[in-house]
Amino acid sequence: MTLLRPNIAAMAGYVPGFQPPDAERWIKLNTNENPYPPSPMVRAAILAEVGVAGENLRKYPDPGSRAMREAAAQLYDVPVEWVITANGSDELLNNLIRACVGEGEEVGYVHPSYSYYATLAEIQGGRVKTFGLTEDLRIRDFPERYEGRLFFLTTPNAPLGFAFPLAYIDELAGCCTGVLVIDEAYVDFAEFSAMELVKRHPNVVVTRTFSKSYSLAGMRLGLAVARPEIVAALDKIRDHYHLDRLALVAATAALGDQVYLRETVARIRATRVRFVAGLQALGYSVIPSQANFVFASPPDRGGKRIYEALHARKILVRYFADPVLAHGMRITIGTDEEMSTTLAALQEIG
Template sequence: MIPLRKNIAEMDGYVPGFQPKDEGAWIKLNTNENPYPPSPRVAEAIRAELGDGEGLRKYPDPPSSAAREEAARLYGFDPAWVIMANGSDELLNNLIRAFAGEGEEIAYVHPSYSYYATLAGIQGARVRTFGLTDKWELADFPELYEGKLFFLTNPNAPLGFTYPLEFIEELAGRVAGMLVVDEAYVDFADENALPLVRKCPNVVVTRTLSKSYSLAGMRLGLAIARPEVIAALDKIRDHYNIDRLAQAAAVASLSDQDYLRGCVEKIRQTRAWFTGELRVLEYGVIPSRGNFVFATPPDRNGKRVYDALFERKILVRYFSDPLLSHGLRITIGTREEMEKTVAALAEIG
């Protein structure tokens, strides 16, 4: 018998969104990828770093110094407050490893990013979830939550709504451990929690370059927190966690804010148009601040519509969770892709 740890043997693995092999044959709106390419500076930086290939025989800079410095400059922090990672998932994992021992508790909002539970299971930590009221407020949250970590996905995924900064600051005072504000989609929203990192010692903000920066294929993320938190995360990350090409891509992408703003604005405009079209079709749509919407068909049968779209080679995300099965999460693609999706939804009825 293979002597696996009991919690690993018994846990379920996380199931990511379906990735078809013939991607070009599909309208792919299921994994919240950006429909536009990354900044042209990214390809230039990768080509420059690659050169004749000589650099690839050497290890990358262990702390990703240039990328940390660029992120720190962009967000107005000292580099000691910033860490780079192999996707923000690495940060979420290492935060649990750093703060929650086996049998200790972490918590998150349900529904939100279900991968928190998988990461907790790997560590052997216990999981507690807090539901939402019909006004998207936390249900039954205690005056003081005494678990080690509380994850707040803001904007919420898969629903798309945001919590105001005032609420997050209040919540930080009600969390005895660390409050991790997962801002994977924040560039599509109107405000962020970075000001709270300085005001509240227990706030950590995590970001990804997969969504707004169009770098899902490079696996890049970052966190901003007090230097003592960053130092702890530095201790436990893989010492060469970001390769040379990804580090060059991160610097180039973060430095081109004009390009970022242009892509984000196109997605926000398409999001507004698509939301309006869905409502014409009598879909319920939660106002979204992400690069996706959560939409409910009139008959509240998300699986029926998912299957019909799949037959038409349009991929969206369906969740079997009873709290979500009535609807679909639909990534905002190009205007042309969303027009085709609207036409398909009208045909499906």
């Protein structure tokens, strides 16, 4: 007799990007963290919440994340009932599958995109259907009527960095009979968001993370905007105290400081422009990026060779052995100094 469900016993499990224990000795460009600290208001809010003696930590947090949801609702111009918070956007992706996909039912997504979708589908016992990309970066053979229970659309795409045009996403939403989850983890670095589609299509959910643009990967924060029926369903199946007190005040403060967000994002975008120019000067091909990373291939298309040579120099980037990605690497945009060091290393590696 086995104690486990067969799909859990058989699955390999998701492998997150490497988090070196001696992170300070690396230039760490492998998990798309922000090189700048969060808004000073975040630090102030956390310290105020801790207080002198940590008195507040004795008490449970607000199970309804009210202040954070109100801040998000104001920012995205939707009623508060349209917002749900999460312990990282991963929690939302997980709960969306749990809420919408029964055993044997279909979950679709683009390949390549975020490989955690596959793991979540496996846990649930869902059936996965992947769609490739065409040369002009559209979804290959997407049907006029897509009947999978849920489709994850990562835009900007990770790990490639390009964004699908808004009119195209709008069209996809109309094709899906199930839920279309627009995973906008990187959207603050892009030129536009698809948030307005939530108001136009009852089946659209937009997910956001605080791990990238808000520099809060360490706090585990995310949110989604969707119709209240979907939000209410997600609300039923989440852990009731999924966000701790410090995370809640951090998120609320971060949402409240859009000036800081815009400044940080502008710095990273400016560094991205300089880094891409430097890569191109070395003969790399680079997919135009709307994110805080770029996908770049060396002239000999030997992604692994460059990854290993950078690794030997204590520069950590993300290499994917997947045949459609093995020709290049995903490189997070760090500070100007980190990217100059990386370019100098790439030049030396040749």
